[in-house]
Amino acid sequence: GQQLNQSPQSMFIQEGEDVSMNCTSSSIFNTWLWYKQDPGEGPVLLIALYKAGELTSNGRLTAQFGITRKDSFLNISASIPSDVGIYFCAGRKGGSEKLVFGKGTKLTVNP
Amino acid sequence: DVKVTQSSRYLVKRTGEKVFLECVQDMDHENMFWYRQDPGLGLRLIYFSYDVKMKEKGDIPEGYSVSREKKERFSLILESASTNQTSMYLCASSFRTSGYNEQFFGPGTRLTVL
Numbered sequence: 751g752q753q754l755n756q757s758p759q760s761m762f763i764q765e766g767e768d769v770s771m772n773c774t775s776s777s778i779f780n781t782w783l784w785y786k787q788d789p790g791e792g793p794v795l796l797i798a799l800y801k802a803g804e805l806t807s808n809g810r811l812t813a814q815f816g817i818t819r820k821d822s823f824l825n826i827s828a829s830i831p832s833d834v835g836i837y838f839c840a841g842r843k844g845g846s847e848k849l850v851f852g853k854g855t856k857l858t859v860n861p
Numbered sequence: 862d863v864k865v866t867q868s869s870r871y872l873v874k875r876t877g878e879k880v881f882l883e884c885v886q887d888m889d890h891e892n893m894f895w896y897r898q899d900p901g902l903g904l905r906l907i908y909f910s911y912d913v914k915m916k917e918k919g920d921i922p923e924g925y926s927v928s929r930e931k932k933e934r935f936s937l938i939l940e941s942a943s944t945n946q947t948s949m950y951l952c953a954s955s956f957r958t959s960g961y962n963e964q965f966f967g968p969g970t971r972l973t974v975l
Contacts, residue, residue, distance in 0.1 A: 753903060781962075783963055790969070790971070792865075792951050792966035792967050792969045793951070794966070795964075795965060795966075798961070798963050800961070838904070847892050847911060848894075848909060848919075851903055851904045853901075853902075
C-alpha cells in the first residue's frame with residue numbers, strides 16, 4: 751500500500767530545542783493527522799487538520815496542512831524529555847475511510 | 862474520552878495455534894481497523910470493517926481473518942499462527958463520516974509466535 755514520505759527518520763536534540771518534521775506525498779489528501787507513539791503503546795492522536803492552509807496548535811505542538819494538500823509539518827517548541835517517542839503522520843483521501851501512514855520520526859531528547 | 866481496549870497486551874503462542882485478538886471501543890464508531898506494526902515497515906492495514914458483519918481486506922490480509930458480530934467489538938483471528946506473524950497488533954476505530962473521522966488506537970498487543 752501507499753505510504754507517506756516522512757522526514758527525518760530520527761532526531762537527537764537537546765532539551766529546550768525546537769523540533770520540526772514533515773510529511774509529503776504525490777497525492778492530495780483531505781485530512782492530515784499527527785500521532786505520537788510511546789514505546790510499547792498504541793499511537794495517540796495529537797493534532798487533526800482538515801483544511802488546506804490550516805494551522806493548529808496543541809500546547810507546544812503546532813501543525814500545518816500544506817496549501818497544496820500534499821504535505822504537512824509538525825513543530826514542537828521547547829522540547830522536554832517526555833517528548834521522546836515516535837511521531838507519525840497520516841493522511842486520508844477524499845471518499846476513503848482508510849488512512850495512509852508515514853514511517854515515523856523517532857525523537858530522542860537529551861536532558 | 863474515546864476508549865479502545867485490546868484483550869491482551871502480551872501474548873505468546875506456538876506455531877500452528879489458532880489465535881484470537883479482541884478489540885472493543887466505547888464510542889459507537891462505525892469503522893474498526895486492525896493493523897500490524899513492524900520495525901522499518903510502519904503500520905500496515907490487515908482488515909477493516911465499516912459496519913457489523915462487514916469487512917474489507919487491507920494491504921496484508923493473508924493468514925488472517927476477522928469477525929464483527931457487534932458494533933463495538935472487532936476480532937482478529939490467526940487461523941494457524943506462524944513465526945512471521947510475530948508483531949505488534951494495533952486496533953483502531955473511527956466514525957464513518959465524510960469529515961471528522963480521526964482514528965483512535967488501542968494500546969496494542971505484542972504477539973510472539975514460537
